[in-house]
Amino acid sequence: MQVVRKASILIALGFAFGGAMAGETAGSTVLSTNANNTSSGFLATARQNIGVSEGNSKITNSTVIANGANNSASGFLSTANQDVGRARDNGELTNSTVIGTNLNNRASGFLSTATQEVGFAKGNGKVANSTVIANGATNTASGFLSTASQQIGGAQGNGKLTNSTVIATNSNNTASGFLSTAAQSIGVAK
Numbered sequence: 001m002q003v004v005r006k007a008s009i010l011i012a013l014g015f016a017f018g019g020a021m022a023g024e025t026a027g028s029t030v031l032s033t034n035a036n037n038t039s040s041g042f043l044a045t046a047r048q049n050i051g052v053s054e055g056n057s058k059i060t061n062s063t064v065i066a067n068g069a070n071n072s073a074s075g076f077l078s079t080a081n082q083d084v085g086r087a088r089d090n091g092e093l094t095n096s097t098v099i100g101t102n103l104n105n106r107a108s109g110f111l112s113t114a115t116q117e118v119g120f121a122k123g124n125g126k127v128a129n130s131t132v133i134a135n136g137a138t139n140t141a142s143g144f145l146s147t148a149s150q151q152i153g154g155a156q157g158n159g160k161l162t163n164s165t166v167i168a169t170n171s172n173n174t175a176s177g178f179l180s181t182a183a184q185s186i187g188v189a190k
Contacts, residue, residue: 023057023087030085034068039078044109046073048082051098057087060094064119072106080107082139084118085132091121091155096130098153103137107146114141116150116173119166125155127189130164134186137171141180148175148182159189 030051039046048071051064064085073080082105085098098119107114116139119132132153141148150173153166166187175182 023053023055025051025053025059025062027060028062030062030064032066032069035066035070037071038073039080040074042076044073044075044078046071046078046080046107048105049086050083051085052083053087053091054089056090058092058094059085059087059096060092062096063098064096065099066103067101069100069102070104072104073112074106074108076109078107078109078112078143080105080112080114080141082116083120086117086120086122087125088122090123091125093119093121093125093127093130095128097133098130099133099135100137101135103134105139107140108142110144112141112143112146114139114146114148114175118151119153120151121155121159123157125157125159126162127153127155127160127164128162132164132166134168134171137168139173140176141174141182142176143180144178146175146177146180148173148180150183151185152187154185154188154190156190161187161189
């Protein structure tokens with residue numbers, strides 16, 4: 001009897017711990033104005049997350065608004081990641097609104113990478129019944145072998161984009177330098 005009771009407690013704790021590992025933003029409002037994040041120097045990395053959910057994550061019945069967010073990394077092997085209203089690892093964005101205005105993400109240096117994701121679901125991602133608006137989102141990578149990736153209002157990894165509205169006005173994605181690559185996806189399920 002003691003063995004069954006202890007096993008039941010361990011199983012219950014396992015479920016509780018597993019539930020705690022999942023990221024979820026529900027029935028919430030996230031407002032950010034003029035957030036700045038900078039990293040510079042050898043192997044520089046700058047990560048800016050606003051209204052982000054990770055680890056088997058969901059953003060539901062929520063609003064994420066970011067105005068004037070700036071993220072930059074400069075120096076050897078620089079990486080800049082800016083995420084606004086993004087869910088990953090079986091990520092879902094449902095019945096929510098994500099608005100990003102004047103977002104700036106920059107990486108400069110040898111092998112620099114700039115990644116900007118606004119209202120995006122990754123890893124078997126789903127965006128449903130949601131609105132994603134990006135006005136003046138700028139993503140820039142510069143330097144030898146630089147890569148710039150900008151994804152707005154979409155889903156990746158057997159992605160599904162259903163009953164949603166995606167508006168991107170004056171969104172710019174630029175990579176410059178020898179053998180640089182730029183990829184921009186707006187309202188794309190892949």
